[in-house]
Amino acid sequence: MTTAAPTRPDRATRPARQNWRVRLRRDRSLILMTLPAVVLLLAFNYVPLFGLVTAFQEYDPLAGIWYSTWAGLDQFQRLFGDALFWNAVQNTLYLSFVQLILFFPVPIALALLLNSVLSLRIRNFIQSVVYLPHFFSWVLAITIFQQMLGGAGALNHFLRNNDIGTWDVMTNPDTFALLISAQVIWKEAGWGIIVFLAALAAVNTDLYEAAAADGAGRWRRLWHITLPGLRGVIVLMLVLRLGNALTVGFEQFLIQRNAVGYDTADVLDTFSFYYGIATGDYSYGAAAGLFKSVISLLLIWGANKLAHTFGEDGLYRR
Numbered sequence: 296m297t298t299a300a301p302t303r304p305d306r307a308t309r310p311a312r313q314n315w316r317v318r319l320r321r322d323r324s325l326i327l328m329t330l331p332a333v334v335l336l337l338a339f340n341y342v343p344l345f346g347l348v349t350a351f352q353e354y355d356p357l358a359g360i361w362y363s364t365w366a367g368l369d370q371f372q373r374l375f376g377d378a379l380f381w382n383a384v385q386n387t388l389y390l391s392f393v394q395l396i397l398f399f400p401v402p403i404a405l406a407l408l409l410n411s412v413l414s415l416r417i418r419n420f421i422q423s424v425v426y427l428p429h430f431f432s433w434v435l436a437i438t439i440f441q442q443m444l445g446g447a448g449a450l451n452h453f454l455r456n457n458d459i460g461t462w463d464v465m466t467n468p469d470t471f472a473l474l475i476s477a478q479v480i481w482k483e484a485g486w487g488i489i490v491f492l493a494a495l496a497a498v499n500t501d502l503y504e505a506a507a508a509d510g511a512g513r514w515r516r517l518w519h520i521t522l523p524g525l526r527g528v529i530v531l532m533l534v535l536r537l538g539n540a541l542t543v544g545f546e547q548f549l550i551q552r553n554a555v556g557y558d559t560a561d562v563l564d565t566f567s568f569y570y571g572i573a574t575g576d577y578s579y580g581a582a583a584g585l586f587k588s589v590i591s592l593l594l595i596w597g598a599n600k601l602a603h604t605f606g607e608d609g610l611y612r613r
Contacts, residue, residue: 299405333590348438349578349581350578350582351367351368351370352578353578354578369476379566380427380566380583383562383566386561388540391540393473394543399532399533402491403491403525405485406488407517409421409488410495422488424485425485427485428481428482428483433482446465446503464552471551471555475543475548490528491528494524495524498524533602534602537594538592538594538595541563541587542591543564544562548561549565563583563584567583
């Protein structure tokens, strides 16, 4: 039995492609709305890329990029032979791993808990409370932690009043990873639930009703309906998180670096600042920044490939 070959759609049946002038006239309002964002993206994300050439120079601010001496890979040879740089890399990877383990599940859990609250008024109140710390600066956030956990903070005041030895968490290098993770959770976990709440709103409620009619309890509905509905978003956020693994925060570490010492608190961002910009060695700082950018690009590419392996879209599809 032979099957007829699939026929190609006749050109006359295809929708006519509109002229670019027609599309421009049709979408001009949307284009005008996005134009400021595009300008900001170009000005702060793409135009500075031309400055990466300083990583291959002995950059002199007075001479400028065009007249600075070309150094080739000399800055990278210095960088890879610097023990302080590798200490910053080690701190960055370790602190990023700790934050990934401790911080990443928290917004998911908060979103699931908020989604289970039936009263809309109570839900809105809780959302407002957990969103609020996101709008605090890191100076204010760390000040609050200092007042609670510092040497003269509320915790040590309580310990002294009860004749218990004091414990200054803010200056203890051994607990620094837990401290900065707690700060990030307190400040950013509430803001991080927005994406997951939006994903939960897209889950078909008929599935819950059908599962309840079949006798599925709350935990089984969570495991078989809610979490599968969130899986794509969770993978996407994990890919983005891994892509930013080397960006663990600049202000947060800059403020607390002197309290715990550079051996513990120096990460790639603070290394580029202290040993590049602060010392006037701009090319050295640019080389460290370029190294971080390349590794971050490889991380996000690898994480996206891993997402494809598990059948998820990730950031983009092949």
